[in-house]
Amino acid sequence: MQSNAGLTPSTLSLKDLPWQIDWDIHTCTLCGRCTAVCPVNAIELGVFRKRELHAKPGIPEKPTNTYTIYHGIRQRTDPAYRCIGCAMCNMVCPNNAIRPRQLSESPMLWYHNNRGGQPRTRGGRRNEHGPNLLDQVKFIRISMLTDPALDAGRHEFELKTLLGRILPPEEEINALKTDGWTPPVREIYPLIIGGMSFGALSPNMWEGLYMGISYLNEELGIPARISTGEGGCPPRLLRSRFIKYVILQIASGYFGWDEIIRAIPEMQEDPCAIEIKYGQGAKPGDGGLLMWYKVNKLIAALRGVPQGVSLPSPPTHQTKYSIEEAVAKMIQSMYMAWGFRVPVYPKISASSTSLAVLNNLVRNPYAAALAVDGEDGGTGAAYNVSINHMGHPIASNLRDCYLNLVAQGRQNELPIIAGGGIGKNGNIAANAASLIMLGASAVQVGKYMMQAAAGCIGSEGDRCNVCNIGLCPKGITSQDPRIYRRLDPEKVAERVVDVYLAFDTEMRKIFAPLGRSTSLPIGMSDALGIADKDAAERLQIKYVV
């Protein structure tokens, strides 16, 4: 390249990109599928110049050469179009002629991710390699000789949990005797699909998840539940009997709540619960954000907003000034809306203020639970800096909350739902079991479901992460019908069911040797060990090396 060919400070070489495209001229058929499918236009058809030398045998004749051109694939180096490593090109290539490869040492792109002065916004996950703390926890209390271990395959197991405030036994018995009111309680499966909104998810993804949940409940008797996330719920679902498997989420943007309120008189069943979102693990202190790319006609109609504008939910409920007030007002009005029959609980991001929130809830007789979302949570859109650098890990935060309840004698009265990074490295059952034994009544997962049930290709290595701009190559988080029709809802539903069934088996495989089957081993911390002394001390579990 000549020196006058527009070199700018942001001109990157191929070597500076974290994802390199390996393209094989010998097997490429130039069908163009890869360039057509690439969600970010990182590759284009290129025309290359070639000089061929013709040297004839024998001395007398001089060698000649010809100049020709050939067609191939060129990787763009403009940071705006950098390859995201999604490997869609490879998935569609008939000959395996193209694939992305991660370049470990190139950090250059990080300095150029803020074109126009805008810091990078992205969807996805935290992008932190290596085993996280939950993966290091071991289960160490195995019944062998002192007592026969249970058989995960043959014995009956009670893998259910309670969502809703549970009165102390004395009060409950008093209420039984005097016919008094007790807060509503739901018996549910301890693995909840956490809030991912209609808007963040494509209609096909949404449908697939909800079909899967309904199948689990109706056909298999597994009381799985799913949270809608902020953004409302399609009116047809609101008025159907399936709404009882759904946790309706309300957040500070109140998106979609007009629809919900309007549907109340026509609802056939109560929803499972109402979740009031104050915060989320991936971006503590930030509200929700649905970027304009995804606000199409349908989403705009459902949320009651104009098309094509970004929809930030503020970080706080703007009509409330304090958690006390928010708890009192929001929780009570939501209770009232459904005649005191539906549990209402807040969701917050794990932080050093979690305990303060918890203590407020303990004193509020209407608070039904607390959902705490740790730093490893995923998101549809957030600032890079929030995803990567903010928040509190879930394990210690949850443990603090649980032990705080224990100290007050309120353990399990206010169930704690833990989320954020469960199954981050694929160990969903082990991670969930650890959290339950650390004190969670249930766990919630989002991105694990996207990866396992819909084939989201995002990884913990900054792969993909374009959920925010509507270009999701798998059609999971896109609102563009040309893209989301790639995703077959039936197949997603099938995978949701697979995930739950496999999870269930693995949970039994963990609980059986620990000798627990009649109730969920919430707080069974004597079964946990870790080879990290500080972590053991912090979590109050055994230190084992």
Next chain:
Amino acid sequence: MCRLFSLTSRDPVSPMLAINALNVMKEGHDGSGVGLYLHDLGGPFGEMKEAPILSGIFTEAGLKRLSQTAAEIGLDPKYSMTFSPQTPPPPGTPKRGTYLARAYDIPEAWKGLPADELAQEYTRFRLMLRASGEELGDMQVFSFWPDTIMVKEVGDPLTVGQYLGLDNKDLVARRILAQGRQNTNYAINLYACHPFFLQGVCSMTNGENTAFIPIREYLSSRGVDGYSGYQSDSEVFAHILHFTLKRLGLGLEYYKHIITPLTDEELEGHPDRENLIRLKQACRKLIIDGPNCVIGCLPDGAMFMVQDRKKLRPGVVGGKPGIFAFSSEICGLNAAIPDRDPSKDFQPMHLDTAIVRPDCQEVTICNQMQVLPRLH
């Protein structure tokens, strides 16, 4: 797995009867310890039913300190039975000092107190002695309660029984719970030895309660004097029973519903479905796990046996009007009551509570699927 044996009899009998029954089940335990609960006493103690009896093991210094402490609060010793074995202890048993059961006249200040306040005073006194004994190593106190004696020691049950001279003709009782092993899951400690006793409520277990830690955390947070110590995972069974009877005011029929509630399917057609679901939810923290056979005795003298949810432990009840026994194995029953009708022996299954009321007339079976007495 340790072996359990208990007796309930119209006429007072010697604890050796129970210890002998344990002895025939010897293969099943390693002879590492013995624990005895004697209630509804005969002999000299039988004449002072209201007087609280302190039972424990004391060194010389401990005995002196006990006398001082008791005198300070106005407890007046009335009658003592001591065992200070002169022979060297059998192998495995440490030399400890004096095994004491001493009945007291209670101080003026306690007289006329309502029953539950008096119970609290008794418990506090015992806990105070236990704590100071643990600090100074001069006393171990197992109970302080009217008409009740507890004995615990490490070693082979029969040998220990002979060594302590438990065949004393003055030591007889109508309710006896006996257990033949030291606790093995946790540290060897006499306080970890079954049976466990609190305010007239007593239980012993063979098995492992894997839900121990969460239950312990829950019970300790209830603010009840006596829900403490926890040297053994089975101690919580006695306290859950105490909680059920005293705090929740429920009858024995409810105990099994608390520790091993019915499944949703079983509750489906249950006449008390609504109440039981709510009870199951509210008392979820008290659900036990792991294989367990629990034998217990209530303040009124009713004796019972329940099994864990999966019925993974053996247990049998049998006898004849006037005397009944609960045993881990039939050979234990045979040894203690050979002339009973064995065809009437009953092995409680996963839904049953087998109860023998204090009149010792029959075994009543209470099944979890049955209608429960009304809450009132």
